Amino acid sequence: MSSRSATGSGSLMWFRKGLRIHDNPALEYASRGSTPVYPVFVIDPHYMEPDPTAFSPGSALAGLNRIRFLLESLVDLDLSLKKLGSRLLVLKGEPSEVVIRCLKQWDVKKLCFEYDTDPYYQALDMKVKNYASSAGIEVFSPVSHTLFNPAYIIQKNGGKPPLSYQSFLKLAGQPSWASSPLSVSLSSLPPVGDTGSCEISEVPTVRELGYEDYEQDELTPFRGGESEALKRLKESISNKEWVANFEKPKGDPSAYVKPATTVLSPYLKFGCLSSRYFYQCLIDVYKNVKKHTAPPVSLVGQLLWRDFFYTAAFGTPNFDQMKGNKICKQIPWNNDDELLAAWREARTGFPWIDAIMVQLRKWGWMHHLARHCVACFLTRGDLFIHWEKGRDVFERLLIDSDWAINNGNWLWLSCSSFFYQYHRIYSPISFGKKYDPNGNYIRHFLPILKDMPKEYIYEPWTAPLSIQKKSKCIIGIDYPKPVVSHDSASKECKRKLAEAYALNQKLNGQVSEDDLKTLRRKLEGDENQESGSKRQRQNPSDLS
DNA sequence: CCAGTGTTGAGCTG
DNA sequence: CAGCTCAACACTGG
Numbered sequence: 387m388s389s390r391s392a393t394g395s396g397s398l399m400w401f402r403k404g405l406r407i408h409d410n411p412a413l414e415y416a417s418r419g420s421t422p423v424y425p426v427f428v429i430d431p432h433y434m435e436p437d438p439t440a441f442s443p444g445s446a447l448a449g450l451n452r453i454r455f456l457l458e459s460l461v462d463l464d465l466s467l468k469k470l471g472s473r474l475l476v477l478k479g480e481p482s483e484v485v486i487r488c489l490k491q492w493d494v495k496k497l498c499f500e501y502d503t504d505p506y507y508q509a510l511d512m513k514v515k516n517y518a519s520s521a522g523i524e525v526f527s528p529v530s531h532t533l534f535n536p537a538y539i540i541q542k543n544g545g546k547p548p549l550s551y552q553s554f555l556k557l558a559g560q561p562s563w564a565s566s567p568l569s570v571s572l573s574s575l576p577p578v579g580d581t582g583s584c585e586i587s588e589v590p591t592v593r594e595l596g597y598e599d600y601e602q603d604e605l606t607p608f609r610g611g612e613s614e615a616l617k618r619l620k621e622s623i624s625n626k627e628w629v630a631n632f633e634k635p636k637g638d639p640s641a642y643v644k645p646a647t648t649v650l651s652p653y654l655k656f657g658c659l660s661s662r663y664f665y666q667c668l669i670d671v672y673k674n675v676k677k678h679t680a681p682p683v684s685l686v687g688q689l690l691w692r693d694f695f696y697t698a699a700f701g702t703p704n705f706d707q708m709k710g711n712k713i714c715k716q717i718p719w720n721n722d723d724e725l726l727a728a729w730r731e732a733r734t735g736f737p738w739i740d741a742i743m744v745q746l747r748k749w750g751w752m753h754h755l756a757r758h759c760v761a762c763f764l765t766r767g768d769l770f771i772h773w774e775k776g777r778d779v780f781e782r783l784l785i786d787s788d789w790a791i792n793n794g795n796w797l798w799l800s801c802s803s804f805f806y807q808y809h810r811i812y813s814p815i816s817f818g819k820k821y822d823p824n825g826n827y828i829r830h831f832l833p834i835l836k837d838m839p840k841e842y843i844y845e846p847w848t849a850p851l852s853i854q855k856k857s858k859c860i861i862g863i864d865y866p867k868p869v870v871s872h873d874s875a876s877k878e879c880k881r882k883l884a885e886a887y888a889l890n891q892k893l894n895g896q897v898s899e900d901d902l903k904t905l906r907r908k909l910e911g912d913e914n915q916e917s918g919s920k921r922q923r924q925n926p927s928d929l930s
Numbered sequence: 931c932c933a934g935t936g937t938t939g940a941g942c943t944g
Numbered sequence: 945c946a947g948c949t950c951a952a953c954a955c956t957g958g
Contacts, residue, residue, distance in 0.1 A: 549955090550955075550956080553956090682952070806952095806955085807953050808953065809950095810951095810952090810953090887953075891954095893946090919950090
């Protein structure tokens with residue numbers, strides 16, 4: 387039935403991530419010696435079409451900011467393909483069904499797509515590969531999203547992913563392509579062939595997908611696409627001093643006019659920018675300066691972190707959950723939908739935390755340390771809510787949300803894996819203050835507090851009523867009172883984590899659901915003896 | 931068993 | 945603003 391495909395002469399280039407022309411081995415292979423070449427992107431309605439029941443504008447899986455970023459990336463890709471004599475063929479439906487239908491109908495002997503380690507693509511690609519091999523179609527699926535092949539690192543380490551950065555560095559060494567030129571430009575592409583009865587469309591607009599118009603200030607200032615990525619890369623590396631001296635923890639999380647980092651993460655996520663090309667550009671800069679920073683804090687160090695998390699995620703079953711995840715501490719997190727909603731909707735009453743959550747919603751991006759602050763606050767620092775809940779919110783709202791990196795960082799921040807110093811808690815009051823004593827960041831993202839004097843802006847509930855009136859912001863009416871007292875909540879969290887760690891150690895990590903239930907009851911019992919945190923929450927003793 | 935280490939804590943001192 | 949103390953975790957390598 388499908389034998390017609392096997393006799394074809396063309397190739398199908400399936401874009402998913404890797405939305406770029408430069409350093410794209412799958413595209414290069416597809417175009418080599420094949421005519422025609424069908425460049426395809428499949429719009430999965432589940433990912434793209436509006437879900438009115440979601441907590442923010444967007445689909446069931448993605449917030450509108452990321453959907454828009456993706457569409458912009460596709461428009462840019464289509465434009466670049468057109469310049470090379472081709473175009474992007476946009477199809478709609480369940481991706482494996484659509485691709486298999488195309489393979490059946492078109493003149494294809496090669497199917498090319500970038501290898502993807504995410505579980506979603508592992509399952510999807512299996513279906514498509516199975517069909518292709520049964521139909522005699524060659525499949526070319528190179529690793530080009532990361533610097534290294536995660537499977538190779540895991541194999542080198544005896545079947546397990548390295549779980550510390552230093553051991554990862556040792557195993558990884560220098561990338562094999564470090565000093566060989568990458569293919570960064572194509573002069574032309576073979577024409578697109580007859581698409582038969584398959585329904586092809588242009589890249590849709592958000593409006594065509596069914597989204598209303600949104601206020602401009604509700605949307606991310608970052609535009610998607612390879613062109614934008616390369617422009618941003620060029621700007622970032624043009625300042626050689628800055629590149630050479632880059633040290634991650636030293637950036638200012640409250641900088642928003644000019645962010646303290648490159649903001650290339652969304653472009654790396656969608657593959658608008660090749661991490662390998664970025665790496666080579668950085669090495670080039672290093673060669674031309676006397677002295678430069680090194681991993682883990684340098685810019686190259688950041689790319690290696692990305693590979694570190696990709697490798698850990700690929701080699702760890704159930705990486706995105708606590709249960710059944712061997713590297714994840716089993717912790718009796720609280721279930722509190724009210725507190726979760728307060729965090730998600732930027733009404734915890736801590737301006738530093740809430741401003742960050744507003745930036746997340748509006749921009750789909752915040753500084754790395756800002757992410758740390760809100761993640762710590764939600765989980766081990768204050769609210770003791772499950773990291774999976776926070777992960778879901780980030781996964782939806784971030785324009786750079788990346789399965790491996792997002793889950794890895796939530797494991798890290800909640801002290802569930804990789805990092806265990808749970809007594810180091812970010813203060814929702816003083817951490818931001820040391821970077822931005824005037825509270826400009828808060829004033830920008832929480833304009834209700836714009837007239838609050840700087841003495842009170844990080845703790846507005848301590849402002850005398852006269853000051854609150856003068857600032858046109860009454861705490862408890864115009865802006866919420868804090869949902870917890872940080873001092874007592876963080877102490878409670880530390881106590882709970884100490885107990886949970888002890889249990890994990892005692893049971894050698896084999897903590898059952900019943901064990902957790904028992905511990906939860908014990909912790910609640912202790913709490914009630916100490917006069918009860920529920921009452922404390924409504925009327926914290928140290929908040930006037 | 932022990933010392934050293936770990937991308938990014940807070941608060942204080944000089 | 946660097947450096948120290950505080951309190952203190954897991955993991956690594958010898």
